[in-house]
Amino acid sequence: xxxxxxxxxxxxxxxxxxxxxxxxxxxxxxxxxxxxxxxxxxxxxxxxxxxxxxxxxxxxxxxxxxxxxxxxxxxxxxxxxxxxxxxxxxxxxxxxxxxxxxxxxxxxxxxxxxxxxxxxxxxxxxxxxxxxxxxxxxxxxxxxxxxxxxxxxxxxxxxxxxxxxxxxxxxxxxxxxxxxxxxx
Numbered sequence: 020x021x022x023x024x025x026x027x028x029x030x031x032x033x034x035x036x037x038x039x040x041x042x043x044x045x046x047x048x049x050x051x052x053x054x055x056x057x058x059x060x061x062x063x064x065x066x067x068x069x070x071x072x073x074x075x076x077x078x079x080x081x082x083x084x085x086x087x088x089x090x091x092x093x094x095x096x097x098x099x100x101x102x103x104x105x106x107x108x109x110x111x112x113x114x115x116x117x118x119x120x121x122x123x124x125x126x127x128x129x130x131x132x133x134x135x136x137x138x139x140x141x142x143x144x145x146x147x148x149x150x151x152x153x154x155x156x157x158x159x160x161x162x163x164x165x166x167x168x169x170x171x172x173x174x175x176x177x178x179x180x181x182x183x184x185x186x187x188x189x190x191x192x193x194x195x196x197x198x199x200x201x202x203x
Contacts, residue, residue: 091131092131093134093138094134094139096138096143096144097143100141100143101141102143102165103143103163103164103165104137104142104143104164104165104166104167104168105144105146105161105164105167106144106167106168107161107167107171108126108127108130108147108148108170109148109175110148112180114178114179118172120172129170130146133170134146137168147160147161149171149176149188151176151180151181152181154184154187154191161191161195166201166203167192167200167202169202171188176188
C-alpha cells in the first residue's frame with residue numbers, strides 16, 4: 020500500500036494508503052503491537068513508512084481521494100494552518116452523554132465531521148468544551164482562534180449551570196466579534 024501512495028497508482032490506492040497513514044498516526048506503537056498492525060510490512064518498509072509520515076504531514080488542502088474519506092475521530096492537525104478554528108461544545112451537567120444532542124462519546128454527532136471538514140481544507144480545528152465553572156479559562160484559551168463554530172443547543176447553557184451563564188457566554192462571543200474574530 021505504501022508504495023502505491025508513493026508512486027501514485029490511483030485514487031483507490033491513495034485512499035487506502037491514506038487510511039493506513041491515518042491509522043498509523045492515531046495509534047501508539049504499543050497499540051499497533053497489541054493489534055499486530057503493520058506486522059506484515061518488511062522492516063525496511065516500516066522504517067520508510069515512519070519516515071514518510073513524519074515528512075509528509077500535510078500543510079495544505081488534502082488531495083481529493085483523501086478529502087472524500089470519512090474519519091470518525093478527529094484528524095491530525097496540519098503543521099502550518101492558514102487559520103485556526105474551533106468547534107465549541109457544551110455538556111449539560113448530569114445529563115446522559117451531556118445532553119440529548121450528544122452521542123455516546125459526549126460530542127454532538129456533527130462536531131467531528133465539521134472539525135474534520137475544516138482540517139481537510141488545510142486549516143486547524145479543535146473541539147473545545149465550554150464549562151460554566153471555567154468561563155475565564157475558556158475566554159483566555161479561545162483568543163488564539165481566528166474563528167469559532169458554536170455547536171450549543173439553545174437553552175442548554177441555562178440547564179444546571181450557574182445563574183447568568185448564557186449571558187456571560189453571549190457577551191464573550193460578542194467580544195470575539197468586536198476583535199474581528201468570526202463566530203458562527
